Amino acid sequence: xxxxxxxxxxxxxxxxxxxxxxxxxxxxxxxxxxxxxxxxxxxxxxxxxxxxxxxxxxxxxxxxxxxxxxxxxxxxxxxxxxxx
Numbered sequence: 039x040x041x042x043x044x045x046x047x048x049x050x051x052x053x054x055x056x057x058x059x060x061x062x063x064x065x066x067x068x069x070x071x072x073x074x075x076x077x078x079x080x081x082x083x084x085x086x087x088x089x090x091x092x093x094x095x096x097x098x099x100x101x102x103x104x105x106x107x108x109x110x111x112x113x114x115x116x117x118x119x120x121x122x
Contacts, residue, residue, distance in 0.1 A: 049070050049071070050070065050071045051068045051069070051070055051076065052068065052069055052070075052071070053065070053067075053068060053069075054066075054067040054068060054069045054075065054092075054101075054116065056094040056096065056097060056099065056101060056119070057099075057101050057116060057118065057119035058094065058097050058099050058119050058121065060097070061094060061096055061097040061099065063094055063095065063096035063097065065092055065094065065095075065101065067079055067092070069116065072108075073115050073116060074106075074108055074113045074114070074115055075103070075113070075114040075115065075116070077114075078112065078113075078114065079092075079103065079114040080103060080104075080105045080112075080114040083103050083114070084100075089102060090102070090103050090104065091103060091120075092116075097121070097122070098122040099119055099120060099121045099122050100119065100120045100122070101116050101118075101119055102116065102117050102118040102119065102120060103115065103116050103117060104117050
């Protein structure tokens, strides 16, 4: 048995892009390959009714987000896009 600490999974992080296929503007957030945002970003999302979203500064569309539980932790995931 080894005394070496358990190796963590390699997590690749990318800058979040607008989910509109015709826009793809950079948004000021980071996401993993699994589509999870770094940090608890649901708290700063814009809300309208039941919808939580990050507006795109270029196209004005809404990048919809929801809170999910991943590996026992609350995380934020982008789930879709709605044009303005």
